[in-house]
Amino acid sequence: MAGTVRGRIRKGAIEPDERVALPDGTKVTVTIVRVSAEEPGDPFERAAGGWKGLIDADALIRNIYSDRLISTRPEPRL
Numbered sequence: 001m002a003g004t005v006r007g008r009i010r011k012g013a014i015e016p017d018e019r020v021a022l023p024d025g026t027k028v029t030v031t032i033v034r035v036s037a038e039e040p041g042d043p044f045e046r047a048a049g050g051w052k053g054l055i056d057a058d059a060l061i062r063n064i065y066s067d068r069l070i071s072t073r074p075e076p077r078l
Helices: 043-047 057-068
Strands: 007-010 013-016
Touching: none
Parallel strands: none
Antiparallel strands: 007 013
16 A cells, blocks of 8 residues: 555554554554644635736736737638
8 A cells, every 4th residue: 555644643653544454563654744734714715815926917917808809710701
């Protein structure tokens, strides 16, 4: 079995949050990555403003409107 299992430290031992299908005595390598506590609120609301300062919104809007004027349809033959 290989994969990622989340767990918690209790009394100095790692307790997995889900059942692990390995027999007792199996040697494993454990990599510890600290996970912060769940933040309250909607993830979309927490992400709001994440792009602020990275792009020029006015230039982006101008580019969108100018690209809408470009026609990709062929000229009709009459």
